[in-house]
Amino acid sequence: MTDKNLGSRRRFLKGGAALGLTTAVVPAVRSQESSDGLSRSAYGVRSRYVTSKRIGDGGNNSDFESEYNTLSPIQNQVGIITPSALHFNSSHGASPPDIDPHEHELMIHGLVDRPLKFTMAELQRLPFISRIHFIECSANYPLPKDVTVQHTHGKTSCSEWTGVPLSLILNEAGVRSGAKWIVAEGADRDSHSKSIPLQRALDSCFVAYGQNGGPLRPHQGYPLRLMVPGAGGFSHVKWLRRIKVVDKPYLTPSERFNELHGPKSVITFPSGGQQLLERGYYTISGLAWSGAGRIQSVEVSTDGGRKWQPASINGPVLPVAHTRFSLAWNWNGKETTIMSRCTDDVGQVQPTAIEFARSRGVSVDKVLSREVRRQGHWNLVFPWKIASDGQVQHHYWV
Amino acid sequence: MTDKNLGSRRRFLKGGAALGLTTAVVPAVRSQESSDGLSRSAYGVRSRYVTSKRIGDGGNNSDFESEYNTLSPIQNQVGIITPSALHFNSSHGASPPDIDPHEHELMIHGLVDRPLKFTMAELQRLPFISRIHFIECSANYPLPKDVTVQHTHGKTSCSEWTGVPLSLILNEAGVRSGAKWIVAEGADRDSHSKSIPLQRALDSCFVAYGQNGGPLRPHQGYPLRLMVPGAGGFSHVKWLRRIKVVDKPYLTPSERFNELHGPKSVITFPSGGQQLLERGYYTISGLAWSGAGRIQSVEVSTDGGRKWQPASINGPVLPVAHTRFSLAWNWNGKETTIMSRCTDDVGQVQPTAIEFARSRGVSVDKVLSREVRRQGHWNLVFPWKIASDGQVQHHYWV
Numbered sequence: 061m062t063d064k065n066l067g068s069r070r071r072f073l074k075g076g077a078a079l080g081l082t083t084a085v086v087p088a089v090r091s092q093e094s095s096d097g098l099s100r101s102a103y104g105v106r107s108r109y110v111t112s113k114r115i116g117d118g119g120n121n122s123d124f125e126s127e128y129n130t131l132s133p134i135q136n137q138v139g140i141i142t143p144s145a146l147h148f149n150s151s152h153g154a155s156p157p158d159i160d161p162h163e164h165e166l167m168i169h170g171l172v173d174r175p176l177k178f179t180m181a182e183l184q185r186l187p188f189i190s191r192i193h194f195i196e197c198s199a200n201y202p203l204p205k206d207v208t209v210q211h212t213h214g215k216t217s218c219s220e221w222t223g224v225p226l227s228l229i230l231n232e233a234g235v236r237s238g239a240k241w242i243v244a245e246g247a248d249r250d251s252h253s254k255s256i257p258l259q260r261a262l263d264s265c266f267v268a269y270g271q272n273g274g275p276l277r278p279h280q281g282y283p284l285r286l287m288v289p290g291a292g293g294f295s296h297v298k299w300l301r302r303i304k305v306v307d308k309p310y311l312t313p314s315e316r317f318n319e320l321h322g323p324k325s326v327i328t329f330p331s332g333g334q335q336l337l338e339r340g341y342y343t344i345s346g347l348a349w350s351g352a353g354r355i356q357s358v359e360v361s362t363d364g365g366r367k368w369q370p371a372s373i374n375g376p377v378l379p380v381a382h383t384r385f386s387l388a389w390n391w392n393g394k395e396t397t398i399m400s401r402c403t404d405d406v407g408q409v410q411p412t413a414i415e416f417a418r419s420r421g422v423s424v425d426k427v428l429s430r431e432v433r434r435q436g437h438w439n440l441v442f443p444w445k446i447a448s449d450g451q452v453q454h455h456y457w458v
Numbered sequence: 459m460t461d462k463n464l465g466s467r468r469r470f471l472k473g474g475a476a477l478g479l480t481t482a483v484v485p486a487v488r489s490q491e492s493s494d495g496l497s498r499s500a501y502g503v504r505s506r507y508v509t510s511k512r513i514g515d516g517g518n519n520s521d522f523e524s525e526y527n528t529l530s531p532i533q534n535q536v537g538i539i540t541p542s543a544l545h546f547n548s549s550h551g552a553s554p555p556d557i558d559p560h561e562h563e564l565m566i567h568g569l570v571d572r573p574l575k576f577t578m579a580e581l582q583r584l585p586f587i588s589r590i591h592f593i594e595c596s597a598n599y600p601l602p603k604d605v606t607v608q609h610t611h612g613k614t615s616c617s618e619w620t621g622v623p624l625s626l627i628l629n630e631a632g633v634r635s636g637a638k639w640i641v642a643e644g645a646d647r648d649s650h651s652k653s654i655p656l657q658r659a660l661d662s663c664f665v666a667y668g669q670n671g672g673p674l675r676p677h678q679g680y681p682l683r684l685m686v687p688g689a690g691g692f693s694h695v696k697w698l699r700r701i702k703v704v705d706k707p708y709l710t711p712s713e714r715f716n717e718l719h720g721p722k723s724v725i726t727f728p729s730g731g732q733q734l735l736e737r738g739y740y741t742i743s744g745l746a747w748s749g750a751g752r753i754q755s756v757e758v759s760t761d762g763g764r765k766w767q768p769a770s771i772n773g774p775v776l777p778v779a780h781t782r783f784s785l786a787w788n789w790n791g792k793e794t795t796i797m798s799r800c801t802d803d804v805g806q807v808q809p810t811a812i813e814f815a816r817s818r819g820v821s822v823d824k825v826l827s828r829e830v831r832r833q834g835h836w837n838l839v840f841p842w843k844i845a846s847d848g849q850v851q852h853h854y855w856v
Contacts, residue, residue: 100553100676100677101512101514101547101677102511102512102513102528103511103512103543103544104512104542104543104545104547104675104676104677105543105675106672106673106676107557107559107673107676107680107681108556109558109559109560109681110672110673110680112672113496113500114499114500114501114502115500116499130499130500136672137671137672138586138588138620138667138668138671138672139588139618139619139620139668139670139671140588140618140671141539141618141670142671143542143670143671143672144502144541145501145502145503146501146502146671146672147502149499149502155498158505158506159505160507161505161507185739185740185741186741187741187770187784188536188741188743188772188784189772189773190536190537190538190772190773190774190782191773191774192773192774220537220538220539220773221537222536222537222773269536270536270537272537272539272541272670273535273536273537273538273539273540273541273544274508274510274534274535274536274541274544275504275505275508277502277503277504277505278498278502278503278504278505279498279499279502282505282507282508283505283507341583342583343583343584343585343586345586372585374586374587374588375587375588375589375590375618375620376588376590376774376776378774384588386585386586388585
């Protein structure tokens with residue numbers, strides 16, 4: 061950015077738009093305590109002016125219907141880490157199970173020489189790793205009714221996860237010849253289960269007890285979840301209690317979804333439901349991620365996809381992690397469409413709708429159809445239309 | 459680690475020690491709401507079995523006296539990120555100021571061509587960076603009365619911070635010739651101020667509005683703080699409202715402490731106040747950091763400093779960030795002393811007490827004296843003594 065640009069920006073900044081700050085109803089009095097009775101000195105709370113929250117995927121901000129899907133407010137997030145309290149949730153049952161960690165055990169059985177049980181204390185004595193990884197629900201796709209990026213892309217979050225490599229545990233149990241898969245089972249009401257190829261389990265999976273420096277949150281599987289870096293959210297079995305080593309994929313409801321998520325990105329500012337109040341300088345910002353590895357580059361178009369400019373990367377670039385990008389932009393006040401696309405370090409490029417439709421042999425108006433959505437991870441380039449009055453709306457296909 | 463080691467470990471694991479899990483009083487009923495009236499679906503809370511908290515540096519778990527110093531429970535933390543609610547705090551005044559972000563402004567003045575004021579909304583429109591950095595209070599040293607690593611080393615924390623490079627803001631204001639320093643001032647009761655060399659301000663400082671994906675917490679300076687990566691905590695002026703560009707360091711109480719923190723590490727498990735219940739396998743774990751750059755290597759001694767073994771690095775290695783290390787260890791049940799030392803990527807090695815005393819020309823029993831502590835950052839190798847009954851105590855100088 062040149063000084064000339066900055067000079068022009070400053071003129072518009074004088075206008076004092078309140079973008080990026082929610083003008084929300086602020087509680088006049090705020091509890092001096094956090095929710096477990098600790099003082100704010102013992103366990104800190106947010107400022108009373110900070111009000112961002114998860115919403116249900118019905119799009120109603122106050123009614124969650126069920127807790128199947130709660131969406132992370134990625135339009136308000138900065139950096140790459142998702143605050144633990146705002147991590148998206150997609151699980152069965154109205155509430156997370158209330159598990160006493162002193163009672164919880166992980167069982168390893170099936171095609172192993174030595175079936176094993178681990179208490180949480182035993183697991184926490186073992187060698188561990190700590191990795192910053194996104195988890196994205198495979199059903200993280202937009203619907204026509206969606207308004208904000210929280211609706212269209214809010215089923216992805218990124219945390220530092222800490223736990224024990226599954227290879228260590230499986231080697232300790234002694235995997236028998238003929239074993240090809242594992243089945244992981246959670247302690248939730250429905251005993252959610254998922255089959256994972258054994259080779260992936262040995263290569264990259266771990267059983268995580270830590271999230272962003274603390275224990276897992278209840279909605280994220282406290283006290284233990286499976287991490288399957290880069291795979292769909294439902295592979296990351298929460299409240300993990302059992303791993304069975306087997307010779308073929310069990311008929312779990314989801315045994316077919318085992319591909320790693322492809323490269324994906326979205327602009328979080330400006331995004332749906334926001335409004336640019338004036339022409340002038342803005343920093344376009346967004347998130348990019350890939351289940352296959354690191355993000356190598358991100359490009360942004362501010363003219364509906366005719367020209368693509370390289371975006372800046374603004375923070376850590378880690379494997380299978382959210383990556384923050386941005387682009388300095390002077391908006392001329394005219395209607396336009398903005399979008400981002402990313403490339404990962406194995407060379408995969410996020411497809412546009414037209415490219416995606418061509419590769420699947422469907423017409424471009426079908427890229428959001430139920431059949432296409434159910435084929436797996438939906439990672440298309442996602443455009444936002446900015447009207448001449450600054451209103452931002454989803455604008456599916458350019 | 460060999461399979462033989464693992465076999466031997468498993469035998470001891472059968473004993474079922476409850477290390478690492480706090481046997482705490484668990485509230486029978488827990489609020490369904492977080493502290494600001496949101497449901498747990500909208501804003502998640504910890505499991506009711508998770509009770510770790512900050513304590514005052516008087517060592518009394520329930521009485522904070524003042525909020526000058528609240529210590530982070532690093533004995534319970536995993537990975538490198540400190541949960542925002544548990545970030546250490548060291549500041550003036552009994553409570554953080556309650557700042558309305560719509561009213562807050564940052565003023566840039568002094569030796570500049572164009573004095574500037576920025577609202578928070580204006581700052582959030584500017585180009586930004588996001589960095590995972592530790593902040594450590596320069597007074598993070600042990601005292602003889604201290605028991606746990608929370609007391610001895612709890613004034614350090616690590617977060618992802620997001621904000622605007624100060625160079626961008628200063629260039630926009632136009633720094634005049636003759637300028638050599640900046641003075642940053644906070645909006646707290648005492649208007650805490652700190653002088654920073656201008657060159658450092660231009661090279662690495664930024665004004666941060668984001669912490670771990672959300673806005674700063676009130677105790678960490680909401681809505682804005684100065685980041686001075688690698689310098690002492692009190693340089694990172696909280697509730698930042700004013701930056702004056704000047705020709706010499708103002709006589710702020712702390713203008714002399716401008717050196718970057720040296721390499722430092724500490725073992726967090728096993729650590730003071732904990733007890734190993736049996737002989738056998740443990741994963742020694744700890745944190746290392748340096749104000750000068752990345753941690754290059756960590757070594758651990760389990761025999762009082764005679765032999766040093768290379769530790770594993772268990773997670774991301776980032777500049778000026780906490781770095782997690784560990785060492786697989788079979789404890790033979792005999793009294794011993796364990797400690798860690800680290801080397802950073804500019805070649806600095808964390809000193810032992812003897813090396814430190816020699817370099818300062820004092821006797822080794824003086825390395826914790828008030829005069830030595832006040833000379834700057836205290837980063838000595840810190841030993842823990844493990845008694846034959848497994849009790850862990852501080853054990854200053856080997």
